[in-house]
Amino acid sequence: MKEQSKKLTYRNLERDIERRCIKTDETQMGIPVFRGYDQAHREVFNTYIEKKLFSLVVDYLLAQNWEWGTNEYFEQANAALLSDGDITSLKRLWNGVIASQEQNFWATHSVTKSSPDNARVLRKAKEAALTHMIRYREILDQLGDHIEIETLDRRMSQIREGKRFTKIKPNESRKMDTDLFWEMIEISRQAAESTPEQIMILGDDLENLEPNEIIRFQEFLDEKLCDAYTWDVWALAYIAQDGCSDEEFEYFRAWLILQGRTLFKSTVEDIHNVLDDIPAGLGTRAEGFLNLTGSIYQSQTGKNLPAGKQSPCDLKGTAWKEEKLGILYPKLWEHYEFD
Numbered sequence: 001m002k003e004q005s006k007k008l009t010y011r012n013l014e015r016d017i018e019r020r021c022i023k024t025d026e027t028q029m030g031i032p033v034f035r036g037y038d039q040a041h042r043e044v045f046n047t048y049i050e051k052k053l054f055s056l057v058v059d060y061l062l063a064q065n066w067e068w069g070t071n072e073y074f075e076q077a078n079a080a081l082l083s084d085g086d087i088t089s090l091k092r093l094w095n096g097v098i099a100s101q102e103q104n105f106w107a108t109h110s111v112t113k114s115s116p117d118n119a120r121v122l123r124k125a126k127e128a129a130l131t132h133m134i135r136y137r138e139i140l141d142q143l144g145d146h147i148e149i150e151t152l153d154r155r156m157s158q159i160r161e162g163k164r165f166t167k168i169k170p171n172e173s174r175k176m177d178t179d180l181f182w183e184m185i186e187i188s189r190q191a192a193e194s195t196p197e198q199i200m201i202l203g204d205d206l207e208n209l210e211p212n213e214i215i216r217f218q219e220f221l222d223e224k225l226c227d228a229y230t231w232d233v234w235a236l237a238y239i240a241q242d243g244c245s246d247e248e249f250e251y252f253r254a255w256l257i258l259q260g261r262t263l264f265k266s267t268v269e270d271i272h273n274v275l276d277d278i279p280a281g282l283g284t285r286a287e288g289f290l291n292l293t294g295s296i297y298q299s300q301t302g303k304n305l306p307a308g309k310q311s312p313c314d315l316k317g318t319a320w321k322e323e324k325l326g327i328l329y330p331k332l333w334e335h336y337e338f339d
Helices: 013-019 037-050 056-063 072-084 087-114 116-144 147-159 177-190 195-206 211-227 230-241 244-260 259-270 285-303 324-328 330-335
Strands: 022-028 031-035
Touching: 013 037, 013 056, 022 072, 031 037, 037 056, 037 072, 037 087, 056 072, 056 087, 072 087, 087 116, 087 147, 087 195, 087 244, 116 147, 177 211, 177 244, 177 259, 177 324, 195 244, 195 285, 211 244, 211 285, 230 244, 230 259, 230 324, 230 330, 324 330
Parallel strands: none
Antiparallel strands: 022 031
């Protein structure tokens, strides 16, 4: 058992919490066990709030699971953002949390179609989404943001009626190919201010596709995930996020795809050319994107998405060890001031 470093980096709230903990030799499901986590969590979160590192606070919160409700940390951040007048961060936080709850509702809704036993869970998901949407509406009303209120009212109506609103409708005469795949990604990216919002918008668009086209979309997604499954890209994710497990690397690659064709292609070709476009911290994860297509397909067909044709990905490139990253990737190490 050893005490972690007390020095905070102020780049990644989650990793800074771990720095204030005592790391044990124990693991749970392969994840290291830390002692004193709750106290460290409170101290570090308070410090970030006091220093008004609101962008990093929002990144940290949006990386959490808010599908069924919020907690004291969300409430503390909400109060601080309102008090400071940081409306941009406030909206990003609320829209991201609500988008996660909406997506959870629609995923539960699709399962309930084929399994009515899930009706109770669906009611819970509906209540969670609407409760927070109503709260956010009150905040928007105080801010006088009537345009966003109008959009929010439409989204609440969808939840109440159980019918998705299609924000952007692809050309139904087109078949899914690489260009359409990237076009849908780009449209959703431009229409969103956070990853959860982008995933929600993309889900609306996927609802317009025929089941076979949804399968094709998933095939392209699987292909891109494999294209980015390289040791170099993993090093980038690891250094930028101050650590990145195998599972977190999959979330990073999903996020990278959501950034669009140009950045994705440039990253796979040479990670050193995209450092200014890959932010440090926890904002580079998109776990919800990995389950989106299956949810939409089940909603339309009542069946599970068929297994893809993609063979298991091979990790490409030259393997590295964590302790050698600074030597092997000095430009990344210096750029992200990793320590």
